[in-house]
Amino acid sequence: MISSSSDFKDVLMSARGLVQEDLSLTEQVILGIAANAPQGISSRMEQLVHRKGKRIRSTLLCLISHSGNTPPDLKRVSRACAGLELLHLASLVHDDIIDNTELRRGVRTAHKEWGNKIAVLIGDYILSQAMRCVIDEKDRTIPEILSNAANDLIGGEIM
Secondary structure (H helix, E strand, O other): OOOOOHHHHHHHHHHOOOOOOOHHHHHHHHHHHHHHHOOOOOHHHHHHOOOOOOOOOHHHHHHHHOOOOOOHHHHHHHHHHEEEEEEEHHHHHHHHHHHHEEEOOOOEOHHHHHHHHHHHHHHHHHHHHHHHHOOOOOOOOHHHHHHHHHHHHHHHHHH
């Protein structure tokens, strides 16, 4: 049982150690998307991506991918993880606008830094790239899960 935040951090660090290769590939996918974004978006997206948090979602997804009897397809896993992390990032950008949040992780939020218009567009772009990460999946399960997660996030915000 995890009894404190330091215990949780220890568990998370141990978990990350088990899937470090997967997480590194995920980071490469995300940074590649940011680097190849259109002018005016790229540098801003890179700033947001470099403010990365704990990456709990992608760590859990990587761990789950290794739980089967066959080794996972790391390219597929890294793209799914990137999609998940980008969906989360887009939701944070939009949520900060809705809640008029000043700081996130000790840094000015996107809308405070660049204004609402740019922040909304950056968030929209990140969301579109999250979906693009998984659009080529032959198995429609992953795109459907990510799409449903986006729908649930939006529905939850409206309530």
